[in-house]
Amino acid sequence: MSRFHSYINTTIKLVELYKGDQPFAIFIKSFFSKEKKYGSKDRKHIASLCYNYFRLGFAMRNYSAEQKIKLAVFLCEKESTDFAEKIIPEWHDKISWPLEKKLALVKDQFLIANIFPFSSELSDGITVEKYCLSMLVQPLLFLRIRPQCKVTTTKKLEKSKLDYQLIGTACIQLPAAVNVDDFFIIDKEVVVQDYNSQRVLNYLQVNEDGLLGSIVGNKGIITWDCCAASGGKSILLLDTLKHKLDLTISDIRPGIVMNLHQRFKKAGVKQYNYFIADVGDTNFSPPARDYELIICDAPCTGSGTWSRTPEQLSFFDLEDLKKYSGIQKRIAGNVVSHLKKGGIFIYITCSVFREENEAIAGFIQDTLHLDLLHQEILEGFGRRADSMFVAVFKNKAD
Known part of the structure; x- marks a missing residue:
């Protein structure tokens, strides 16, 4: 058996063993730690095949795993290799074609819409064609330059010789494979944060004085990031608002909160409160305090990020x-x-589903009786970024 066919057989074994109960990156790392026969080049190649396989989602379910892998290589890769020449000889010289042209070539056996058979569930403004095309392309890496380090970080970026694009004044776009730790001090100089994740507070920032000016106290705006996770939205809030914050963060997972403490330390965030709780529990009650600004980056399907983790689809x-x-x-x-x-309530998801986005915004407006000020889908397909939803509400003053 050739080395290349061995790659395919190992890929088939892995995708059949994987049950979706943990991120595939963790699963495959555990597999390779037990199977010492695979060198670094082998591991990289097999992992790439697995992810390409998952990028086809629900498509080609009536085909063999090997057939699906081969077509995935053709559609997802951009350069021909010895592997492609051996495994897909009929296509390898066309592998650099534009994706649309490749799709037309294989239309008799592959329909792109079959990748995602849930088009009726999509939020307004998101088409199944764009979504499925995004699944076939690995997203880019995005960094946010922290305002206090703008000059030094920009100089480092200019000297780095990285293949980068500066979007606006603070967003750096990079190839996915870049090891940013080699160039920047993470969390102090830059934050690893998707392009659209950097934009979820834009409405608040633009309308800051009108929305928050009347509720600023001596200690700052009393703020709660209620599903804080890694703390990225809190750091973004601290970096972008002019007003001082009296910040509280919470999450259901103790380990996540411990990691957040370490991240805040690196980011220079010293003054904040925290607690660990399930804010979705029917008996939930936070510390005896009310808030003037609440950010809720809600648990969701994560469907707006599935091009990064295609196994989840x-x-x-x-x-x-x-x-x-x-x-x-x-x-x-x-x-x-x-x-x-x-007070102001900001609801955020990284979902493309209407039931998690517009439907929840409607629930907040109609059932919880908050005024909807703004809502939008931050569609990432054109930038090889994540897609997100954000809605901003105000609690009635009387």
Whole structure:
């Protein structure tokens, strides 16, 4: 058996063993740690084949795993290799073609819309064609330059010889494979943050004085990041608002909060409160305090990021959508009850599903009786970035 066919057989073994109960990156790392016969080049090649396989989502379910892998190589790769010449001889000289031209060539056996058979569930403004095309392309890496390090970071960037693009004044676009630790001090100089994740507070920033000016106290705006996770939105908030914050963060996972403490330390965030709790629990009650600004980056399907983690699409079930929608409503109801009159509530997901986006915004407006000021889909397909949803509300003052 040739080395290349051995790669395919190992890929088939891996995708059949994987059950979707953990990120594939963790699963494959564990597999290779036990299988010492694979060198670094082998591991890299096999991992690439696995991810390409998952990028086809629900398509080609009536074909063999080997056939799906071969077509995935043709569609997802851009340069011919010895592997492609051996495994897909009929296509390898066309592998550098534009994706649309490659899709036309294989249209008799592959329909791109079959990657994602949930088009009726998509948020307004997101088409299934764009979504499926994005699944076939690895997203780019994005960094946000922190304002206090703009000059030094820009100089480092100019000297780095990296293949970069500067979007605006603070967003750096890079190839996905760049090891940014070799060039920057992460969290102090730059934050690893997707392009659209950097934009979720734009409405608040542009309208800051009008929205927050009347509620600024002596200690700053009393703010709660209620599903803080790694703390990226809190750091973004601290970097972009002119007003001082009296910040509280919370998350359900103790380990995540411990990591957040370390990240805040590197980022120079010293003054904040925190607690660990399930904010979606029916018996939830935070420390005795109400807030003037609440950010809720809600747990969701993550469907706006599946081009980064394509294995998640293959294991998605519509029942998951109902589960997350229920969690989002409980979280919104619990945290909004601790929003002061005239306060601002920002609801965020990295989802492309209407039931997690517009439907929850409607629930917050109609059932929780907040005024909807702004909502939008931050569509990332054109920039090889994540897609997100953000809605901004104000609690009625009377």
